[in-house]
Amino acid sequence: MAGALRILRAGFGATIQDGGRYGQRRYGVTPAGPMDWRAFRTANLALGNHAERAAAVEVSVGGIEVFCETTTPVGVAFCGGDFSWRRDGREVGSAARLILRPGEKLAASPGTRGVFAYFAVSGGFATPVALGSRATHTRSGIGGIDGRMLRDGDLLPLSASGWPFGEARIAAPWLNRDSAPLRVVLGPQDDYFSAAALNAFFGAEFRLTAGDRMAYRLDGPEIAHARGFNIVSDGVALGAVQIAGDKKPLILMADHPPTGGYPKLAHVVRADIGRLAQLRPGETCRFQPVSAEEARTALLACESEVAATARHLHPLQSAPHVGGRPP
């Protein structure tokens, strides 16, 4: 038994996620997985975990506080969304790898930007596997702990004990804020829109009005349909820009259903989906068309940056934390 971490306080929206539940979309099962895969993988890679298979906690703007209920220290890492993290009340930055000792507390609260942070442990959390994945899909109640958001008092079992490294700050430039347009690949139903509608989509700024793990709703100029807004249901992929009857973009995120019946003008590329996920209501974005091949090149470049996480670890600047608990 490798012990566990106790959740002292789970803010709204905290869930267990791994890389996602794949292979079951043909039965209507949503993949789920992290909203910002770059930050999720970075936290895992900082610990030497498998980038996608190790389950971590996705922390949302409600924040989180955990207590180390183990008998030996545990390697943990966190990053993403510009959150502020404290160990036993002391600031430890927004992205770091730490050795959490028995009895210590770690807490996160959101900063001025960003929506999702990831909290990983050495070896990953050992919550139950459902249909090949530990990812939580709360709408269908599958995965994580009883298919729901984390609650105060939950016990998160660990699959390994130990801490194979020293403490470090994670300096991941790929997680920095970037206001470049979000790249999209047109289709599959771009022919449901007029040239004027496409110009409106690419020419204007859009403001995020609401969002959850399933979809982000944007406000901006109307994107008029040329051929109506009902299609016979077809497949849906992550990042689909759906335009429903209200003529406003609804972008499908990690908890998207596998099929849908609204025309999809374009898909936000994987390389930029994490950036979109970290937008807060009221913040704005623009869109830029790219080819599928350009999107693929951008993704490969982004993935190789993230894969180099181990080269972006630097000794912690704060006072050394040696031997036992601080006073």
Place this chain on the structure above:
Amino acid sequence: MYRETRFLPAGESALVVEFGERIDPALNDQVRALDRALAANPVAGVLETVPTYRSLTVHFDPRLLSSAALVERIQSLEVAAPSEERLPRQWLIPVCYEPPYAEDLSEVATAIGLSARRVAELHAGATYRVYMYGFAPGYVFLGGLPAELAISRRPTPRPSVPAGAMLIAGGQALIASTPMPTGWYNLGCTPAVIFDWKQNPPASIEIGDTVQFEPIDAAQFATLQQAAAQGRPVVRRKA
């Protein structure tokens, strides 16, 4: 491949192979044939396929495969004619059209000007084709709803339906296998477990199969629900 097949990108990680824009058994047969051909001749980098009424969405790993290379592979596939495929199975599913399992039956009956009994008879008297799963885990989309039962969607969604609800709206029918709020109407419920995430695959009914409903009363519902809870089969294969 088929003359009118369209290859449409869904980002850099998915490709939609579209056979048409209608709900049509012949189109759905083409979708199934390609799905089976891809399963029999795996392409490295293909992660999973999602059959729908009229298209097959192929999700792939762009690290291993490009959209253009995938199109070429699909175009060179030998797609078996539908007649060479395994025969679709026929399923008999028990459904209770009595209170408290038929929450919206009388509302539908009033709206379309038929008796509640007639609505249940029509729903249970049809043979349905399974076109796709979608929307939520285990939601089975069926074609073949009698034209008399055409009713448009609710203007605003109703509260969550129970697992096993028989829903209709927009001239379509589906089995709702997971509780979820919906804009459709609930005519009855099956005690059968259609989708179970503890099993892999999580459902036995496949696209292309046919489904018929057998009316049961509330007492039979209770008995069969107990049987289902003990893992005994409640859905039957037709001989």
